[in-house]
Amino acid sequence: MSTKKFTMPSTMQVLDCDSLSISFPASLESTALPGVSSASTLEALKLAVHHLTTLADVVAFPTETVYGLGANALSSTAVARIFAAKGRPQDNPLIVHVSSLPMLRRLLPKDYALSRTYAALIDAFWPGALTLLFPADPRVVPAAVTAGRASVAVRMPAHPAARALIALADVPLAAPSANASGKPSPTRAAHVCADLGAAGRVHVVLDGGPCAIGLESTVVDGLGEDGNLRVLRPGGVTVEDLERVVAALGVEEGRAQPRVLVHKRDYEDKAMESAPTTPGMKYRHYSPSVPVVLLMTTSQAPTGHTSTSFADTLTFFSKSANGTEAPLRKIGLLAPFDSPLLEYVQAVAGGVGKVQHFALGTRADPATSAARLFDGLLTLEQDGVDVILIEEIPEGREGLAFMNRARKAAGELVYLS
Secondary structure, eight states, X not given: OOOOOOOOXXXXXXXXXXXXGEEOOSOTTOOXXXXXXXXXXXXXXXXXXXXXXXXXXXXXXXXXXXXEEEEETTOXXXXXXXXXXXXXXXXXXXXXXXXXXXXXXXXXXXXOOOOHHHHHHHHHHSSSSEEEEEEOOTTTSOHHHHTTOSEEEXXXXXXXXXXXXXHHHTSOEEOOBSSSTTSOOOSSHHHHIIIIITTTOOSEEEEOOSOSSOSOOEEEEOOSTTOOEEEEEOOXXXXXXXXXXHHHHOOOTTSOOOOEEEBTTTBOOHHHHHSOSSTTSSSOOOOOSSOEEEEESXXXXXXXXXXXXXXXXXXXXXXXXXXXXXXXXXXXXXXXXXXXXXXXXXXXXXXXXXXXXXXXXXXXXXXXXXXXXXXXXXXXXXXXXXXXXXXXXXOSTHHHHHHHHHHHHOSEEEEEO
């Protein structure tokens, strides 16, 4: 790794980016630069490019999923700064972000050709919240990006500021979420500033507004010889969306119909979990500094687990941790605004400690719940609650990704009767 020294600025700059001022060529094959009609947005992007390319620094930027902490994916020196800024384990691989298909091909072996399924997925979901595993060219992609694996995870972000930044830098960006490792992913620039910015670990933050999806991308491995798609991490593209694209392909002659298999739901792979090919599989993630409890309101308690009432749960968590006489603890509740739990909260307001509700949306709208999960965790933490309770939602569509993150954030599951 290079030991070259760079002079870093001591202050953080938060720069507004007007996404509506950015336009792209229609074809993903085009390498033409995006158009940027806002002079201030163009200057912000150019400054960020200077940090990425000249200084080999990290830059926080918005995507449609969460805010990313980006660095030149082709530079081991720059990539090392991602791990240092986040306190991220070295065996946790990074996702690489590209702005065009020619940029994607620069990362891959020269003789690699897209499969029929991958071509259909790219056509359907790129740019967007889908990450695909590809064979990596080890002469191009540093081992630090892949954690020494033979594959590299790649996506093309749909957020105009993210894609324009990559295109103007003319290098792919390795970019995990822009937060300290293990903490909830940021969905607003303010979240980045309160975390990495406050710690002096990022010097430029591009502010493109709140993230529309609010959860990380879906990661899919379609490199297996059986042709099946394995969802390693559910996210912004739902399993149902993937199944729709696969079904539309029909059955290829001489091959079985590909299936969409979800890790932990449809199959297990202990070897991959211990040496993951993509983020979010090995380490606990998404936890704020206060305890998080997942309330299982519809799932049946497994053998050996007892159920309790919501009233008893609130009473228990409102008491001081050491059992001594003390003011009742402040409880944060992440739940849909049409949740039956709120009726009880409103009926006993002030009786079991102060309960602060952060609405997730309606029970019939998992996409809104997913988009508000990380924002809710970070908002309640900042508001000073002592414990956060998350209500379970059904695991269909975006609910699958929501529950994946909620389970990882929670230190405890409580089954309600």
